[in-house]
Amino acid sequence: MTAKQFDVIVVGAGFAGLYLLHRLRALGLQTRVFEAGSDVGGTWFWNRYPGARCDIESLEYSYQFSDALQQEWEWSERYATQPEILRYINHVADRFDLRRDIALNTRVAAAHFDASRSRWAVTTQAGDAYQAKYVVMATGCLSSANLPDFPGLQRFTGDWYHTGHWPHEPVDFAGKRVAVIGTGSSGIQSIPVIAEQAAALTVFQRTPNFSVPAHNGPLDPERVADIKANYRRFREANRQTAFHADFRYNAANATEVSAQERQREYEARWDRGGLPFMAAFADLVFDEQANESAAEFIRGKIHEIVEDPETAELLSPRSMVGCKRLCVDSHYYATYNRANVRLVDVSQHGIKAITPTGLETELEAFAFDVIVFATGFDAMTGALMSIDIRGRLGETLQQAWAEGPKTYLGLAIAGFPNLFTVTGPGSPSVLTNMLPTIEHHVEWITDCINYVEQKGLASIDATADAQEAWVAHVNDVAESSLYPRGNSWYLGANIPGKPRVFMPYLGFPPYADKCKAVADNGYQGFALSG
Numbered sequence: 001m002t003a004k005q006f007d008v009i010v011v012g013a014g015f016a017g018l019y020l021l022h023r024l025r026a027l028g029l030q031t032r033v034f035e036a037g038s039d040v041g042g043t044w045f046w047n048r049y050p051g052a053r054c055d056i057e058s059l060e061y062s063y064q065f066s067d068a069l070q071q072e073w074e075w076s077e078r079y080a081t082q083p084e085i086l087r088y089i090n091h092v093a094d095r096f097d098l099r100r101d102i103a104l105n106t107r108v109a110a111a112h113f114d115a116s117r118s119r120w121a122v123t124t125q126a127g128d129a130y131q132a133k134y135v136v137m138a139t140g141c142l143s144s145a146n147l148p149d150f151p152g153l154q155r156f157t158g159d160w161y162h163t164g165h166w167p168h169e170p171v172d173f174a175g176k177r178v179a180v181i182g183t184g185s186s187g188i189q190s191i192p193v194i195a196e197q198a199a200a201l202t203v204f205q206r207t208p209n210f211s212v213p214a215h216n217g218p219l220d221p222e223r224v225a226d227i228k229a230n231y232r233r234f235r236e237a238n239r240q241t242a243f244h245a246d247f248r249y250n251a252a253n254a255t256e257v258s259a260q261e262r263q264r265e266y267e268a269r270w271d272r273g274g275l276p277f278m279a280a281f282a283d284l285v286f287d288e289q290a291n292e293s294a295a296e297f298i299r300g301k302i303h304e305i306v307e308d309p310e311t312a313e314l315l316s317p318r319s320m321v322g323c324k325r326l327c328v329d330s331h332y333y334a335t336y337n338r339a340n341v342r343l344v345d346v347s348q349h350g351i352k353a354i355t356p357t358g359l360e361t362e363l364e365a366f367a368f369d370v371i372v373f374a375t376g377f378d379a380m381t382g383a384l385m386s387i388d389i390r391g392r393l394g395e396t397l398q399q400a401w402a403e404g405p406k407t408y409l410g411l412a413i414a415g416f417p418n419l420f421t422v423t424g425p426g427s428p429s430v431l432t433n434m435l436p437t438i439e440h441h442v443e444w445i446t447d448c449i450n451y452v453e454q455k456g457l458a459s460i461d462a463t464a465d466a467q468e469a470w471v472a473h474v475n476d477v478a479e480s481s482l483y484p485r486g487n488s489w490y491l492g493a494n495i496p497g498k499p500r501v502f503m504p505y506l507g508f509p510p511y512a513d514k515c516k517a518v519a520d521n522g523y524q525g526f527a528l529s530g
C-alpha cells in the first residue's frame with residue numbers, strides 16, 4: 001500500500017494544531033492534522049472535570065492572529081470555563097474552515113525520518129501510513145495523564161475517573177461517597193464543586209499547594225469595550241509580562257521593604273486575585289527569604305479561612321510559593337469547613353491499594369462509590385515520548401532524551417530534521433500565558449518552513465553545538481531562580497524515574513528576541529541542506 005503524501009503533518013488539534021493548519025494552508029502547503037480525540041480542542045477537549053477553567057483571564061487566553069475573531073467573540077467571565085473555551089475552539093475550527101484537513105480519532109504511533117529522501121514516514125495506531133516533508137508536534141505540555149500505579153484499581157467496583165480524561169456525559173455525584181486523590185490545580189478546582197454535590201468527599205493530599213483566590217465573575221462590558229478598542233496595545237502589554245497585561249510587576253524587593261509594605265502589597269494582590277500575586281515583589285522567585293514572606297502570608301490566609309486549626313495546618317504548604325504552579329481557586333480552602341468534607345494526609349502513610357469497595361492507606365480503610373484521580377500529567381515530554389520518533393541516524397527520541405529533554409529553543413531537536421515541537425521543553429511554555437506563546441511558536445515554525453521551501457532546500461536540522469549551548473543556557477537561567485528547588489512537574493519530579501531537569505525556559509521577551517535573531521541570521525544554529 002502506498003503512503004499518502006503531504007507537505008506537513010501536524011500532530012494534535014488543540015490551539016497549536018489549529019493555528020498551524022491555518023498558517024500552513026496560507027503558504028499553500030498540503031497539510032494534514034491527526035488528532036487522537038473525537039473532536040478538536042486538545043487540553044480543553046480532555047479536561048472536562050467539574051470546575052475546570054483557565055487560570056489566565058479570558059480576554060488574554062484567546063487567539064490574537066485575527067482581529068475580526070477577537071472583536072467578534074464575547075467572553076462571559078473573567079476566567080473562562082472549560083465548556084466556554086471548547087465552544088471558542090470549535091468556533092475557530094468552523095470559522096476558518098479547518099475541519100476538512102483534520103483526521104479525528106487518529107493517534108499517531110510512529111514517525112521515522114528517512115534520511116535518503118528527507119521525508120518523515122508517519123504511522124497511525126490503526127496502521128495507516130503517511131509521508132510528509134515536515135512533522136510538527138502540537139501535542140501539548142499537559143496531555144499525557146499520570147495514573148499512579150496503585151495495586152487493585154481493576155477490582156474497584158465503583159466508578160473512577162482521571163481529571164485529564166473526563167467523560168463527555170455528566171458525572172452524577174449526588175448521594176455518593178467520593179474520593180479525590182491529588183491537590184494540584186485540577187484537584188483544587190474540582191474539589192469545591194464535587195463537595196457541593198457529593199454526600200461525602202474525602203480528599204487525599206500528599207503535598208499541599210499554595211492557592212490564591214480567582215475572584216471570578218462576569219466581565220464588565222465597559223472594560224471589554226475598552227480592551228477591544230485597544231486590543232493591540234493590550235496584547236503588547238501581555239507579551240511584555242508573558243502572563244497578564246494586568247500583572248503589574250513590582251520592581252521592589254520583598255527583602256528591602258518594611259513588613260507593613262509587604263503585608264499591604266500581598267493583601268492588595270490577594271484581594272485582586274489570580275496569578276499576578278507572583279508579581280508582588282521582584283525577588284519572590286529568586287530569594288528564599290522573600291519567597292518565605294509570601295508563603296507566610298498565604299499560610300496566614302489559610303488559617304483565617306479554615307475553621308479547624310489541624311486541617312488548616314495540613315493545608316499549609318512548607319514549600320516555596322510558585323516553584324510549583326501557583327493554583328487559582330474558587331472557594332477551595334473554605335470547602336474544608338463543610339461538614340461533608342474530610343482531608344486525609346497521605347504524606348507519611350501513603351495510599352497502599354485500591355480495594356473493591358474503596359481504598360486503603362497504611363492507617364485506614366475507606367469505602368467509596370467514586371474515585372477521582374487528580375494526579376496530573378507526565379508533563380512536557382510525556383506525549384512526545386509516547387510516540388516512536390526516530391531521527392536521521394535511526395536514534396529514538398527516548399535514546400536522545402535518556403538523560404532529560406534536549407532541544408534547541410524548545411522548537412527543534414538535533415538529529416531530527418524537519419521536525420518541530422510547539423512549546424517544547426527548553427521554551428518558556430508553561431511559565432507563560434500559553435496562547436500567545438503558542439502563536440509565537442506557530443509563526444516562527446511556519447516562517448521557518450516557508451524559508452526552507454523558498455530556498456528550495458531539503459532539510460533543516462538543529463546543530464548539536466547550538467542545542468548544547470541552549471540547554472546549558474536554560475539550566476543557567478533556571479539555577480539563578482528558586483524554581484529548581486521545588487518538587488514540581490516542571491522538573492519531572494512527579495513521575496517516578498523521570499530525569500530531573502528543569503524543563504521550561506524562564507523569560508519570554510528575551511526568548512522571543514533570541515528566536516527572532518536566529519531567524520534573521522538565516523537560522524543560525526541550524527544546518528540547512530539542499
Ligand code: N01
Pocket residue numbers: 053054055056142148163181182183184185186187189204205206207325328346350351374375376377430489494
Ligand atoms: O496535576 P499536579 P494537576 N499519591 O501534578 C498528587 C495545569 N492546569 O492536573 O504534589 C497521592 O499539579 C500530587 O501530589 P504531590 C497547571 O499548569 C491548569 O492538578 O506529587 N497523591 C498532586 O497533589 C497545573 O500545574 C489549570 O505530592 C498523588 C496531584 O496529585 C498542571 O495542569 C487547571 C500521587 C497532581 O497535581 C497540572 O495540574 C488544571 C500518589 N501516588 C491544570 N501521585 C488551570 O488553568 C500524584 N499525586 C487552572
